[in-house]
Amino acid sequence: MKPDATLISDTKNTWCPGCGNFSIQHAFKNVIEEFEKEGVPREKFVLVSGIGCHAKIVDYFRLNSFYSLHGRTIPVATGIKMANPELKVICFAGDGDLYAEGLDHLIHAAKRNIDITVICHNNRVYGLTTGQYTPTSPYGYRGRSTPEGIHEYPLNIIEMMLGSGATFVARAYSRNIPLLKRIMHDAISHPGFAHIDVLQICATFFNMTSFYDEHVYETSEVNVTQFEMACRTGQQWNYSDPGPIPLGIFYKTIRSSLPEKREQKKVDRIISIQDILTGHS
């Protein structure tokens, strides 16, 4: 693809009018421009997407990208980062994608503290497959696969990420772009696994705009290094019942991460194989 001054590609955009994805795209564009001003060239960024409405975002950016499979952003991103630690690897994933099909990868990525950023477009519904429930849909949600309403409480993503060992845990909202931009910038700069759960409305299947507008608030982030405080803040909202919905960075800490920083030894491959053969003779 031909590079251009603008980061947005000329691919025809097919998101529904009013979709929260536009805000995420807009915020991310600004964040990339900020990084460019700080001296990080745009070719160092690699975007990895899953499958779902969110995933189209990689077609809409003039940036390196790997449009992967449903639920599989994280292993792809992990491989890219381990192959070349200089790259800044960012996963765009959906809630069905990341929290259902690919949940094991998310937990293990947090556990191994791989230095990538995961941005979840959490609209709490499957859009592209037309309105079924996801792991973050509220109790009682009626979709085409659950016409009687679901008898499951949603996953509390913040608690789950804290419990999995994530070193950067945040929640943003697609209608609060300044906060989203700040969190994205911090997450990408964080040396370790960073997870942002972005509450986003689905204009067609699950429009929660007034609910979110009424309940969200920004936390002070004064206790951002304290795990127990983070847990308590995370428990203020269970992704189902009405209640205050804290936004911001919940937790941030530094722990040994992957890829490990190690000296690249010069190795003569042929000699090393010959040595192995001799050693086994």
Added chain:
Amino acid sequence: MADISVLIGGKAGDGISQAGQVTGSVFSSLGYHVYQYVDYPSLIRGGHNFCIIRAAEFPITAFRSRFDVIIAFDQQTVDLHSDRLSDNGIIIYDSGRVKAEGQGIPLSQIISMHQGLPVMGNTAMISALLRVLGIPWDLAEPVLRRKMPKSTEKNLDIAHAAWNILTPKQDLVVPGGGPRPFLSGNEWIALGLLAGGLDAYIAYPMTPSSGILHFLASVKEETGIQVYHPESEIAVILMALGFSYAGKKAAVGTSGGGFCLMTEGLSLAGQAEIPIVIVVSQRTGPSTGLPTYTAQSDLLFIRHAGQGEFPRWIAAPATPEEAMFLGAEAFRIAWEFQVPAFILTDKTFSEGLFTGSPDLPDPKPYELKAPVFPYSRYMDQPDGISPLLSPPHPGEIIKINSYTHDFEGITSEDPEITTTMAEKRKRKEQALKEQSDRPINVIISGDERSPVCIIAWGSVRGQVSEFAKKHSIRLVSPLILEPFPVNAFKTALDGVTRIIITEESATGQIDKILMEHGIVPDKLILRYDGRPSAIEELEEQVRREL
């Protein structure tokens, strides 16, 4: 020509496999070609384990049905295997634990006399074996010394004590000229991957492929590779595709069950044209099947796995040299053609041990196409192969896509683009076919002009090759199974009037591929009990069909 077979048996946990490995490398040090078959159930302690070590003055890749020596660490070894002792055969046994006719050694007595460790019983038994075979102490001692780097003197004292108890029963020639490298099939494949430029090996443990993971993890520092064991085979293949996208040569390894989980990633590699090397070591299925026993029943699965249509390359080694060559060649194919390249092997080959050539393989040198700027990842080319470029590249954008996509990697549902991209993959397949359909990819041996032909692939070829000539049989074996080398194979069959297939599957797999190309077998000899055939067992089955 000397050709000697030794069975070592005991309980799981007795260190039978290790004793076999040391015995094998002792034979290698004496100048023999060595093959070792390892048989063990899927458990950690108890149960019956045995290995068969065969040493000969010529290259070998299979075992015989009779044993010249049985080394019994437990009673079961005698009870289960002594009917296969050859006429002049000898049983060497631990006289403290086993009742048998032969030469007994009071292992625990010798060990406690020298204040040794229980594991040093292996040393005593191997020393006893060499004594019985008539190897002089001055040849045995330096070999044992080299194989016992820890507590060397104590081990040698124990070896000598066992030596003194027994008397020679044979006068085995010592060919000299050894030692040759003695490694498992998995390790030979791994060395091939290293020779082919491996940067990263990603795998989840699964018998019988785990040996590759363990071996590469143990040499990652000196070879400069990354080795990673993530949460599942799904993660394995996708991580590897991430490595490939970033320009690093990645390989993965698994067995059938793990490969099931990899199929969505395989199809992604096919659609997105990402190079990847995949080692699949077959075991008895379906499902969990027999984890530690062999099969050749995943050929058609590997050949057809993944949704949609895309080219792939499958190679099946039968010798250590082929394993090393094909391991390296797989990377050339994967990167030159941007396709999944498979090494398809099985438990018999993976966990068997082989002496092989110390020379590195000499794969065909290759250069990847130079990228054209401005860069389009899926740029159209006459042979369907677009130049590769990995990020970061200033001023260029590199887009990979699992959806049907245009030349730049942007999602498209346009019917014309869909057709164009399908045809691009077909042209790649054609280019790959031309590479594969060469005489070098079809091995012909035995009586090369005989009208009677056996077709065997992978580890079974090693069994057939030892009796083909004796019975005037032409042995034809494809080294590459996909794209099938049709013309080279038909040429190899020129003048054949009777075709027998030997395969370790219940329903026949390679015959289905052959029949696609109009090659109709007359007889299938199939084995599906999880065990590889001894040479004479298969020979007898074949003889009845001649």
